[in-house]
Amino acid sequence: MTRRVAIAVVVVLAMAGLTTNSLSAGAATPLKYVALGDSYTSAPNVGSLAAGAPIECLQSSGNYPHLVAAGLGASLTDVSCAAATVQNMATSQYLDQGPQFNALSSSTQVVTLGIGGNDNNTFIGAIIGCFATDVLDVFNIGTPCKDTFGSTFANNINADGANIAAALQGIHARSPQAKVFVVGYPDILPQSGNCFFTIPVTTGDVAYLNTMEKSLNAMLKTQAQANGATFVDTFTASIGHDACKSASVRWVEPVISGATGIFLHPNAAGERADAVAVRAALTTAGIS
Numbered sequence: 001m002t003r004r005v006a007i008a009v010v011v012v013l014a015m016a017g018l019t020t021n022s023l024s025a026g027a028a029t030p031l032k033y034v035a036l037g038d039s040y041t042s043a044p045n046v047g048s049l050a051a052g053a054p055i056e057c058l059q060s061s062g063n064y065p066h067l068v069a070a071g072l073g074a075s076l077t078d079v080s081c082a083a084a085t086v087q088n089m090a091t092s093q094y095l096d097q098g099p100q101f102n103a104l105s106s107s108t109q110v111v112t113l114g115i116g117g118n119d120n121n122t123f124i125g126a127i128i129g130c131f132a133t134d135v136l137d138v139f140n141i142g143t144p145c146k147d148t149f150g151s152t153f154a155n156n157i158n159a160d161g162a163n164i165a166a167a168l169q170g171i172h173a174r175s176p177q178a179k180v181f182v183v184g185y186p187d188i189l190p191q192s193g194n195c196f197f198t199i200p201v202t203t204g205d206v207a208y209l210n211t212m213e214k215s216l217n218a219m220l221k222t223q224a225q226a227n228g229a230t231f232v233d234t235f236t237a238s239i240g241h242d243a244c245k246s247a248s249v250r251w252v253e254p255v256i257s258g259a260t261g262i263f264l265h266p267n268a269a270g271e272r273a274d275a276v277a278v279r280a281a282l283t284t285a286g287i288s
Helices: 003-028 064-072 119-134 144-149 152-159 161-174 203-226 268-284
Strands: 032-037 075-078 110-114 179-183 230-232
Touching: 032 064, 064 075, 064 110, 064 268, 110 161, 119 144, 119 152, 119 203, 144 203, 152 161, 152 203, 161 179, 161 203, 179 203, 179 268, 203 230, 230 268
Parallel strands: 032 075, 032 110, 110 179, 179 230
Antiparallel strands: none
């Protein structure tokens, strides 16, 4: 082997070593994951309070973003906050909780967004409204809530579509390289029947509220698909694990509960199920 050839071989081997080292270093860099959302993401009372999160956000260390990040070995920035609306993506919710979009950057690689239930007071309006109209209807007659509110909640959901679209566009503008996932809401109430003394709503109004939630998830899916995001369906897998089921089966807590989570929100099992759904969506998108 001539001296010139020997030098060339050394250079090639050195370059190969540099390339291998570079790839190894790149592979060791944690995935940058930002979680945005409301209480169905922050998961009040599911584990201890998350370190660094504002107390009023009731963000738990056992919520699905923390579980997903742990499984991926990702670097998580979770700014989800109880009672957040889509407007709080771009505006402060509390004095110590800036706009959730502040967590985004050009280096963000994955974003999950779980929002919409609080917009236009949809969830709280339906809960308070239906409890008020149905609480004395112990004989399970008719649809008092539906008769009172009609298409109000559906109209509010439809009106919110443009706001969800704007939020998704805002994410892309701030984190153009990120893959974005819109996480839907799980099944809260049974698909048939009711459990009046646990959740004081008639069978007819349970169906009414189910239709409302399905409409919300459908709107979120439509906006995700129209704005470069992936919709994560948490509803289908949660059917049969609603708040009317026994403590060992349910993924959502009833009005009176001593388990993890708060009423009509996912418990620890529900957050684990949401994490499974999100991980599956990430894997399909090539993130594992």
